[in-house]
Amino acid sequence: MTDSALDTTTPQPHTDNGSQPTSLSTAAARNLSSTTKSVPQMQEITSRWLLRILPWVQTDGGAYRLNRRLTYTVGDGKVEFIQDGGAVRVIPGELGEIAALRGYEDEEALAVIAERFEQRELEPGEQVARAGEPVDGLYLIAHGRLEKSAVGPYGDRSSMGTLVDGDHFGQRALTEHEPEWAADIAAAVPSTVMFLPGTAVAELAERVPSLAAHFEQFRTDSAARSNKYGEAPIDIASGHTGEPDLPRTFVDYELRPREYELSVAQTVLRVHTRVADLYNKPMNQMEQQLRLTVEALREQQEDQMINSRDFGLLHNAAFEQRIPTRSGPPTPDDLDELLSRRRKPEYLLAHPKAIAAIGRECSKRGLYPSTVEFHGHHVPAWRGVPVLPCNKLPISKEQTTSILCMRTGEDEQGVVGLHQTGLPDEYEPSLSVRFMGVDEKAVMSYLVTAYFSCAVLVPDALGVLENVEIGR
Numbered sequence: 001m002t003d004s005a006l007d008t009t010t011p012q013p014h015t016d017n018g019s020q021p022t023s024l025s026t027a028a029a030r031n032l033s034s035t036t037k038s039v040p041q042m043q044e045i046t047s048r049w050l051l052r053i054l055p056w057v058q059t060d061g062g063a064y065r066l067n068r069r070l071t072y073t074v075g076d077g078k079v080e081f082i083q084d085g086g087a088v089r090v091i092p093g094e095l096g097e098i099a100a101l102r103g104y105e106d107e108e109a110l111a112v113i114a115e116r117f118e119q120r121e122l123e124p125g126e127q128v129a130r131a132g133e134p135v136d137g138l139y140l141i142a143h144g145r146l147e148k149s150a151v152g153p154y155g156d157r158s159s160m161g162t163l164v165d166g167d168h169f170g171q172r173a174l175t176e177h178e179p180e181w182a183a184d185i186a187a188a189v190p191s192t193v194m195f196l197p198g199t200a201v202a203e204l205a206e207r208v209p210s211l212a213a214h215f216e217q218f219r220t221d222s223a224a225r226s227n228k229y230g231e232a233p234i235d236i237a238s239g240h241t242g243e244p245d246l247p248r249t250f251v252d253y254e255l256r257p258r259e260y261e262l263s264v265a266q267t268v269l270r271v272h273t274r275v276a277d278l279y280n281k282p283m284n285q286m287e288q289q290l291r292l293t294v295e296a297l298r299e300q301q302e303d304q305m306i307n308s309r310d311f312g313l314l315h316n317a318a319f320e321q322r323i324p325t326r327s328g329p330p331t332p333d334d335l336d337e338l339l340s341r342r343r344k345p346e347y348l349l350a351h352p353k354a355i356a357a358i359g360r361e362c363s364k365r366g367l368y369p370s371t372v373e374f375h376g377h378h379v380p381a382w383r384g385v386p387v388l389p390c391n392k393l394p395i396s397k398e399q400t401t402s403i404l405c406m407r408t409g410e411d412e413q414g415v416v417g418l419h420q421t422g423l424p425d426e427y428e429p430s431l432s433v434r435f436m437g438v439d440e441k442a443v444m445s446y447l448v449t450a451y452f453s454c455a456v457l458v459p460d461a462l463g464v465l466e467n468v469e470i471g472r
Helices: 026-032 049-053 092-097 107-115 198-207 209-224 273-278 285-307 332-340 352-364
Strands: 056-058 063-066 081-084 087-090 118-122 127-129 137-143 145-151 157-164 184-187 191-197 258-261 263-272 322-324 347-350 371-374 377-382 385-389 400-406 415-419 426-428 431-438 443-456 462-469
Touching (some): 049 285, 049 347, 049 385, 081 137, 087 191, 137 198, 157 322, 258 443, 263 273, 263 285, 273 285, 285 426, 322 332, 332 377, 332 400, 332 462, 352 377
Parallel strands (some): 056 415, 322 462
Antiparallel strands (some): 127 184, 347 400, 371 377, 377 385, 400 462, 415 443, 426 431, 431 443
16 A cells, blocks of 8 residues: 555554554544533524513413503504605595594595695705694605704793604694694605695585584594593592582493404424434433424514514504604614603613614713613613613614513503413423324424413503614
8 A cells, every 4th residue: 555545544543653553543532432512502592581571461261351441532643655656645544543533434535535635745944834823734744754843931942753654743723723833843854745735624524514523523522521641531529628519430441442362383393203212312302302492482472572563562552652763873862752751661672783873872972871780681771771682673674673662560551471371281381382193204293382462551551762773
């Protein structure tokens, strides 16, 4: 055998003279040794803070009925449009998102109203309304951002909020006689609005008696039978002397309260009997397969609890609790407004990139957010409220995301998780593993199922800071 042939073989054991080995090679020694192994690792596993902070409510019967006080004004929602190139049209059915038209069912009249809207293009800085001047009509924002401001008691101009896609203003023109604007409204960026003149509203009300009657009923209900939150009031007398007749009252409830049915995430775990029988040492193969499957189900559970259109937090936050940023990035002013909108805020949830953006904005102002110890971890905080990372919050192609602020627990009328314990073959709370049998290929199957949902008990329990730019 030549030297060149020896060069292509497995490396030889160490020898003194190149001919005979003097010790056992490592390759041979490995045949008698036991390697130290890790359990199977999984990159998908995250901290899943939402599942850890939510109080879980036992949901017997598979549904949770959310009872609230009767609310008369349930409008002020987002209006959607049809876009045909550069032209925008109002969808008649979407006019029901305006409080004054909520519940009006004459489709022909709504179609006539939708046709009377005029499309207007606004340039940055263009004034739409001035405080003290008459309200000239109803405005729907198809695209863009408008800023509301007013002069304060000391002569300084104060911001009164931001209006974005789907918002509307000027609805007092529908139901009031010669109302006045309460603030200045101007376009902050190039914007497209749909405008319905007040004269057109008056003309339509004269032509359609049912519309005039609906407006009159709206005025009556709003003025006489609702508090500032739109709820049916509770009549109470206070500060009286003597023996006057006390008001008689009762607390009215919604006649058709919302019910949250438990959602489900399922998969079938398949393990060959040969693997389960012969390869269970030093680690139980079935346990490891099941552990990783459960981790994937819990990741999917948290994703659904944030993003599901049926019950997810992003889509179930009340419209009036959705706040746009003032300038794009998440500034300290934006976070302060998000916290101040609700009683007893407990947690902020943000994508890790959004948390980094918060840090950049604070650094620009010379601020250094504090940290708090939370469940054994040091996490950033704003005004003492922990900011917890959650990569399930989506990032749009425009590099924008959302930040959630919430209060939790039934006692606090907050956000709660829903599940049902005591299931057959329960492996973890509200998660079951059922043996489905062995098929003709000697493969065992297990049905792994998780049941869950979540509910926002009152609107101010959950707030969303929207359109947060993270790319600057």
